Amino acid sequence: MAANPVRASYRSLSSRLLWLTLAIVLLTEGLIFFPSLGHERRVWLQRHVREANIAALAVAGAPHGLLDPATRDDLLRLSGDELIRLHRASGVELVLAPPEEITPVARYDLRHETQLASVGYALVDLFRSQDRPITIIGNSPLRPKTVVELIMHERELLDVLHDYAWSIAGLSLIIAAVTGALVYFAMLALLVRPIRRITGSIVAFRADPERGVPIDAEAVSLLGDDEMAEAARELADMQRELRAALWRNARLAALGTAVATVSHDLRGILASAMLAADDLTQNLDGRVRRSGEMVVRAIERATEMVRRTLDFAREGPPPVTRTRFPLRWLIGEVREAMLPEAAGFSIAPCLDDDLLITGDRDLLFRVFVNLLRNAAEAGAGRVTVKAKMVAGVVEILIEDNGPGLPEPVRQNLFRPFVGSYRRGGTGLGLAIARDLMRAHGGDLELAETGPNGTIFRLTLPSQPEESTPPVAARQSATP
Known part of the structure; x- marks a missing residue:
C-alpha cells in the first residue's frame, strides 16, 4: 500500500x-x-x-x-x-x-x-x-x-x-x-538535502549495485568540505569498492562453476589413471614398479587437489551435525590418521579428559588435519594442542616449533589459491578450515608466528550438554 x-x-x-x-x-x-x-x-x-x-x-x-x-x-x-x-x-x-x-x-x-x-x-x-x-x-x-x-x-x-x-x-x-522558518530553510539546505542525496544514492545503488553510479561527493554539501561531504566521499569509495567486488565475485562465481565441472570430470579420469598406475606397481620390473609408485603419488596429490577445489567451490556453508564429545578423543583420531604420512612429526595434546566440545566431529577432524598437516609441511617437528574455556567459548591453541611464516604468506594466509606456504600448494587448506570453523559459529585466526614457531587460535562456542545428542565413545581413538 x-x-x-x-x-x-x-x-x-x-x-x-x-x-x-x-x-x-x-x-x-x-x-x-x-x-x-x-x-x-x-x-x-x-x-x-x-x-x-x-x-x-x-x-x-x-x-x-x-x-x-x-x-x-x-x-x-x-x-x-x-x-x-x-x-x-x-x-x-x-x-x-x-x-x-x-x-x-x-x-x-x-x-x-x-x-x-x-x-x-x-x-x-x-x-x-x-x-x-x-x-x-x-x-x-x-x-x-x-x-x-x-x-x-x-x-x-x-x-x-x-x-x-x-x-x-x-x-x-x-x-x-x-526563527523556525530561518532554521528550517538553513537545515533544509545544509542538512536535509545532503541527507536526501545520500539516501537517494544508497537506494539507487541498492537497486542495481553492478551498474549504479557512485554519488558525486562534491555536489552534496553547500559548504564544501564538511561532515556531509566527508560522509558522501566515504559512501562513494564504498560504492566503488563494492561494485568492483561484485564484478570480481561474479567472474569468480562463473570461474568456480567451470572449475567445479572440470574437477568433477577430472576425478573420473584420475580414477581410471589410478587403476592403471596400481597395475604398474605390481610389475616385476623394478624400474617400472618405481615409476608406477611415482605415478600413484602424483595421482593422489592431484586427486586431493581436486577434492579440495570441489569442497571450496561448494555453495553455502557445509551442513553441521552437532554432537558433544571430548576434544582429546578427536585429537587422538587426528594423530592416528597422520602417523603413516608424518614420520618424525609428533602431536602432544595437553588437554583435560573432561573438556567437551560441541560440533560436527567429521568437519572438525578435517580442520585439525589441515592445520597439523600444514605444520608438518612447514618444517615443524612437534605440535602442542591446548584448550581452555573462556566465557562460554572453547579456545583451542595449536602451537608448533616450526620456522614461522614469512610476511608474504601471512598477508594472504586465508586467501584461496594464493596463501600456500609450499610450492605447488593450492592454499585451500586454511581457507576451508576457517570456513568450517565459521560454519560452527567459531573462527580460526593466526595468533602468533616467528622464528620459535607458529600459534593458531580456534574458537568454538560451547553449548549446554542437553542441546546436542551424546556421542558414543570411540575407545580406539583415545590417546
Missing part, C-alpha cells in the same frame, strides 16, 4: 526540525514570559505607589493639611486610588479617604513580595475578570522610613496584564515563526 504523502511529509526530517524549532522557541519565550509578566505587575504597582505618594504630598502642602471634597476627589481620581495612607515612624497619617468606607478583599505587600510570588500573583490575575478592591503596601520612593498604603480597584491592573500578555504572545509567535 502506498504511503500517505501528507503523513510522509509530516514525518520527514525537515518537518520534524521545523516543529522542534517552533517548540523550542515557544518554550524559551514562555520561560521569558512568566518572569517578565511578574515584573510588569510589580513595576506597575510601584508606579501606582509613587503616584499615590505624590498625591499625599499635595495634601501635605495644603493649608493646615485640609482639602475641600472636590479637590480630594480629583486627587483620588487622578491617582486611580480609593484611599491613601502614609505610615510614618510617629504613627499612621490618613491623608486621603473616601466619604464611605471600602473593605478590600485582598492585600499585597510589595516590601516582602518575592519575584516568584509576583509571577504567581500575575498568573492568577491573568485569568481573573472580576474587579475587586485591593490593598497595596509599599515603601515611599520620596520619603525615607515612610510606608504608603492605598486601596484601589483591580480593573486597571487586569487590563494592563491582559494587554501585556497578548502583546508578548503575539511577539513570541512572530519570533517563533521567523
